[in-house]
Amino acid sequence: MADKITPRSVDYSQWFIDIVLNAKLADYSPVKGAMVIRPRGYAIWERIQAEFDRQFKATGHQNAYFPMLIPMSFLQKEKDHVEGFKPELAIVTHGGGEELEEPYCVRPTSETIIWYMYKNWIQSYRDLPLLYNQWCSVMRWEKRTRLFLRTSEFLWQEGHTAHETEKEAVEETMRMLGVYKDVAERYLCLPVIAGRKSEAEKFAGAVATYCIEAMMQDRKALQAGTSHFLGQNFGKAFDVQFQSREGRLEYAWATSWGVSTRLIGAIIMTHSDDKGLVLPPTLAPEQAVIVPILKKDSAPAVLAYCEKLLAELKASGIRAILDADDTQSPGWKFAEHEMNGVCLRIEVGPRDMAEGKAMVVRRDTGEKVAYEVAGLPATALGLLDAMQKNLYDKALAFRKENTKRVSDRAELLAFYGKDQGDEAGTATATGGFAEGLWCGDRECEAALKAETKVTIRCLPLEGQDHVEGKCCLCGKPAKHLAVFARNY
Amino acid sequence: MADKITPRSVDYSQWFIDIVLNAKLADYSPVKGAMVIRPRGYAIWERIQAEFDRQFKATGHQNAYFPMLIPMSFLQKEKDHVEGFKPELAIVTHGGGEELEEPYCVRPTSETIIWYMYKNWIQSYRDLPLLYNQWCSVMRWEKRTRLFLRTSEFLWQEGHTAHETEKEAVEETMRMLGVYKDVAERYLCLPVIAGRKSEAEKFAGAVATYCIEAMMQDRKALQAGTSHFLGQNFGKAFDVQFQSREGRLEYAWATSWGVSTRLIGAIIMTHSDDKGLVLPPTLAPEQAVIVPILKKDSAPAVLAYCEKLLAELKASGIRAILDADDTQSPGWKFAEHEMNGVCLRIEVGPRDMAEGKAMVVRRDTGEKVAYEVAGLPATALGLLDAMQKNLYDKALAFRKENTKRVSDRAELLAFYGKDQGDEAGTATATGGFAEGLWCGDRECEAALKAETKVTIRCLPLEGQDHVEGKCCLCGKPAKHLAVFARNY
Numbered sequence: 023m024a025d026k027i028t029p030r031s032v033d034y035s036q037w038f039i040d041i042v043l044n045a046k047l048a049d050y051s052p053v054k055g056a057m058v059i060r061p062r063g064y065a066i067w068e069r070i071q072a073e074f075d076r077q078f079k080a081t082g083h084q085n086a087y088f089p090m091l092i093p094m095s096f097l098q099k100e101k102d103h104v105e106g107f108k109p110e111l112a113i114v115t116h117g118g119g120e121e122l123e124e125p126y127c128v129r130p131t132s133e134t135i136i137w138y139m140y141k142n143w144i145q146s147y148r149d150l151p152l153l154y155n156q157w158c159s160v161m162r163w164e165k166r167t168r169l170f171l172r173t174s175e176f177l178w179q180e181g182h183t184a185h186e187t188e189k190e191a192v193e194e195t196m197r198m199l200g201v202y203k204d205v206a207e208r209y210l211c212l213p214v215i216a217g218r219k220s221e222a223e224k225f226a227g228a229v230a231t232y233c234i235e236a237m238m239q240d241r242k243a244l245q246a247g248t249s250h251f252l253g254q255n256f257g258k259a260f261d262v263q264f265q266s267r268e269g270r271l272e273y274a275w276a277t278s279w280g281v282s283t284r285l286i287g288a289i290i291m292t293h294s295d296d297k298g299l300v301l302p303p304t305l306a307p308e309q310a311v312i313v314p315i316l317k318k319d320s321a322p323a324v325l326a327y328c329e330k331l332l333a334e335l336k337a338s339g340i341r342a343i344l345d346a347d348d349t350q351s352p353g354w355k356f357a358e359h360e361m362n363g364v365c366l367r368i369e370v371g372p373r374d375m376a377e378g379k380a381m382v383v384r385r386d387t388g389e390k391v392a393y394e395v396a397g398l399p400a401t402a403l404g405l406l407d408a409m410q411k412n413l414y415d416k417a418l419a420f421r422k423e424n425t426k427r428v429s430d431r432a433e434l435l436a437f438y439g440k441d442q443g444d445e446a447g448t449a450t451a452t453g454g455f456a457e458g459l460w461c462g463d464r465e466c467e468a469a470l471k472a473e474t475k476v477t478i479r480c481l482p483l484e485g486q487d488h489v490e491g492k493c494c495l496c497g498k499p500a501k502h503l504a505v506f507a508r509n510y
Numbered sequence: 511m512a513d514k515i516t517p518r519s520v521d522y523s524q525w526f527i528d529i530v531l532n533a534k535l536a537d538y539s540p541v542k543g544a545m546v547i548r549p550r551g552y553a554i555w556e557r558i559q560a561e562f563d564r565q566f567k568a569t570g571h572q573n574a575y576f577p578m579l580i581p582m583s584f585l586q587k588e589k590d591h592v593e594g595f596k597p598e599l600a601i602v603t604h605g606g607g608e609e610l611e612e613p614y615c616v617r618p619t620s621e622t623i624i625w626y627m628y629k630n631w632i633q634s635y636r637d638l639p640l641l642y643n644q645w646c647s648v649m650r651w652e653k654r655t656r657l658f659l660r661t662s663e664f665l666w667q668e669g670h671t672a673h674e675t676e677k678e679a680v681e682e683t684m685r686m687l688g689v690y691k692d693v694a695e696r697y698l699c700l701p702v703i704a705g706r707k708s709e710a711e712k713f714a715g716a717v718a719t720y721c722i723e724a725m726m727q728d729r730k731a732l733q734a735g736t737s738h739f740l741g742q743n744f745g746k747a748f749d750v751q752f753q754s755r756e757g758r759l760e761y762a763w764a765t766s767w768g769v770s771t772r773l774i775g776a777i778i779m780t781h782s783d784d785k786g787l788v789l790p791p792t793l794a795p796e797q798a799v800i801v802p803i804l805k806k807d808s809a810p811a812v813l814a815y816c817e818k819l820l821a822e823l824k825a826s827g828i829r830a831i832l833d834a835d836d837t838q839s840p841g842w843k844f845a846e847h848e849m850n851g852v853c854l855r856i857e858v859g860p861r862d863m864a865e866g867k868a869m870v871v872r873r874d875t876g877e878k879v880a881y882e883v884a885g886l887p888a889t890a891l892g893l894l895d896a897m898q899k900n901l902y903d904k905a906l907a908f909r910k911e912n913t914k915r916v917s918d919r920a921e922l923l924a925f926y927g928k929d930q931g932d933e934a935g936t937a938t939a940t941g942g943f944a945e946g947l948w949c950g951d952r953e954c955e956a957a958l959k960a961e962t963k964v965t966i967r968c969l970p971l972e973g974q975d976h977v978e979g980k981c982c983l984c985g986k987p988a989k990h991l992a993v994f995a996r997n998y
Binding site for chain 2: 059061065068086116164
């Protein structure tokens with residue numbers, strides 16, 4: 023049986039690690055800051071990937087693959103880009119037994135090598151747009167790492183598009199932000215706020231960075247995806263010019279956008295509880311487990327009854343398993359499958375069988391109802407749908423409860439508590455998302471971060487229409503509505 | 511329009527490169543020996559992946575992900591393994607701005623890091639078998655590279671399994687060899703010979719390596735997949751012991767097996783022709799293209815007719831496109847779609863429309879038949895099936911025509927020609943697969959290779975039952991039937 027997991031109220035960070043390790047989603051590796059994604063974790067990633075990939079293709083994108091190594095000189099070509107990424111690079115200096123003339127870095131992101139190639143492929147407006155995406159792993163040598171949330175190597179997708187006009191590139195940036203929001207909310211049950219990053223928080227090399235931000239159960243924010251409008255920065259850095267419709271030479275306009283295995287961390291920290299993993303039914307490798315209650319004489323009949331039920335559930339498209347292991351007690355199995363995030367537990371004992379019933383327990387609410395076995399697949403599908411909706415609604419309600427409009431500095435500081443800037447973050451910490459007006463000044467934002475570890479998560483897309491009043495931090499005239507939070 | 515491609519009869523190697531570049535399957539990259547896989551190439555890889563992945567899961571395997579970096583000390587733990595791979599490693603010496611205490615290599619294959627993790631996960635026979643697979647990229651710093659066939663970085667899958675007994679591990683090795691042969695023949699239309707490698711050709715660290723070998727159009731062999739029985743070599747190197755059913759501590763038994771993007775090279779070199787790419791319908795990103803013959807007055811009607819046909823083809827599950835570009839002539843389009851390997855070309859002009867017909871041209875045979883448009887989707891599905899079968903049959907017939915049984919050295923040397931060991935390999939080179947008895951001696955094999963570049967590709971599984979006679983190379987008593995060839 024899995025080890026006991028630390029309750030969230032005691033130590034939220036340890037609770038998270040306990041879930042990841044005990045549900046066998048991932049494990050520590052012997053490589054600094056890198057993790058191993060175990061089959062149950064990877065099966066979740068495969069489902070996340072499949073849904074995003076479907077949406078990318080539906081919006082006209084194609085997958086491609088670019089080298090994992092990038093010549094160091096490429097990074098230098100965009101000055102903000104190299105400044106942002108240089109401290110985090112892993113460097114390859116030797117290959118095939120010899121020292122290399124020019125070192126390579128392992129890609130931290132692929133704008134540079136992709137735009138180097140785009141120069142060969144883009145001559146005319148007829149070659150545009152290029153709407154490419156890549157699924158791969160990237161490496162960022164982080165000092166402090168945490169399973170799924172921040173690892174030196176992680177899996178992600180990176181979209182890189184090239185366009186004729188600024189307008190089209192901006193539209194693409196917003197379209198992919200919309201795809202991210204849709205998949206996060208509908209498929210991962212993560213309510214997110216879509217917004218623009220402040221100048222201080224934007225991607226190294228971007229003109230503007232847009233993001234989706236989710237609230238975890240400890241009320242901290244987690245950036246769940248980003249979409250960047252890169253302007254002509256990479257077009258110019260890699261000299262990607264094309265003949266326009268008017269016959270002029272122009273630099274191509276760019277976007278890039280990505281989501282990563284970090285999403286699995288967000289899903290865990292949004293839905294799970296002290297018993298273990300809770301997963302949206304869309305993602306659960308196992309949506310239902312049948313646990314037979316085996317007693318001496320009736321055991322063969324109960325097992326046969328369960329096997330028939332299993333076949334029916336599978337035939338309805340439910341990912342169901344039967345746990346017929348007779349070396350473990352039902353109670354042990356209940357705990358194990360709760361730990362693993364199986365959505366529905368279906369208990370069948372001799373009496374249930376005699377009555378033509380089965381006891382169904384929902385992982386999210388713990389509701390336990392005896393249903394007729396005739397029609398159970400349809401019932402189970404209905405319960406899975408209800409669970410999908412409930413997880414989203416619960417997370418949205420939690421975010422709303424923990425979001426506060428603030429109008430001045432005192433109110434904001436009170437919301438976050440005087441000395442609550444602890445690194446671990448506990449579920450008892452005060453605060454959450456604060457919404458307040460902001461002047462837009464870098465120094466004003468930096469001062470808040472230094473004092474409280476609270477940062478501007480985004481300038482939400484909604485609510486920027488009639489910004490009037492004073493900055494809640496410094497009292498100067500406000501330019502934006504901002505969402506503040508401590509963050510992962 | 512695409513550049514003219516070099517005919518196979520002039521220069522087979524150049525023909526191959528011309529196909530890859532002009533059909534936009536891949537491109538050279540600025541990273542030594544690495545290529546960029548362009549969308550059309552990657553779409554083929556996605557289909558290859560999907561089919562293998564389906565078969566792996568159907569045989570009980572799960573996907574996982576292990577770090578791309580491996581501590582150098584891990585490689586040292588299995589002595590054959592490090593000897594085999596050390597010359598090809600890319601080495602990471604710096605991370606996060608600092609020199610690393612211990613360098614890492616970029617994985618050339620992942621046995622070592624996976625077996626390091628298996629030690630944590632395997633305590634008892636109850637934990638076995640572990641049937642894991644990983645889709646990833648690997649790096650082998652090769653001196654001479656060729657698009658798809660031999661690149662410093664390539665995409666692949668690597669299965670790594672751990673078992674209680676030798677028998678189970680051997681069965682797994684053979685099961686996955688069977689999966690490879692099945693997918694290669696049924697899905698990729700590549701007839702292959704399944705066999706065991708000689709000691710000289712086996713994987714560094716294996717007890718026995720099995721492979722599937724295909725014949726290219728220049729009659730050279732290409733190794734299309736390998737499945738290794740690793741014995742307890744990695745179990746011992748990483749101290750992976752488990753409590754057996756009898757209560758003893760035993761080392762786990764291992765297999766590993768892989769196929770890579772090299773398969774795309776094999777597919778090109780088996781099926782394509784001097785007009786461009788020919789793809790099995792299972793893999794073709796575009797299975798049918800409708801080319802309207804647009805003449806002034808009838809153009810709108812013909813276009814509408816084609817759009818209706820397109821919708822019908824798509825509704826039948828055919829990956830169909832309509833090329834309505836009015837800036838290019840039909841002839842230009844025909845050549846372009848032939849280059850790109852579209853399986854069926856459907857020409858529709860005003861007269862075809864008037865007669866309720868469409869002209870369909872098969873990419874593999876060039877057959878051109880006017881079919882009734884009513885029922886065309888069913889006709890097209892039938893043609894695609896016929897093409898799938900024809901590609902396999904043609905390749906198999908070619909291999910049979912170019913396979914010769916040899917009984918002595920003179921016969922073998924005559925088959926390969928006196929001085930035909932040219933590196934490039936041309937379609938006019940003599941030779942192919944020679945089948946002959948072999949003594950099993952390493953020196954005997956090495957002498958042949960040094961003299962002729964002909965090697966033992968495998969000891970085919972079929973035909974080893976009644977080996978009696980003399981080695982066709984040295985005349986000593988024979989132990990095996992062997993397949994000889996020059997190879998990629």
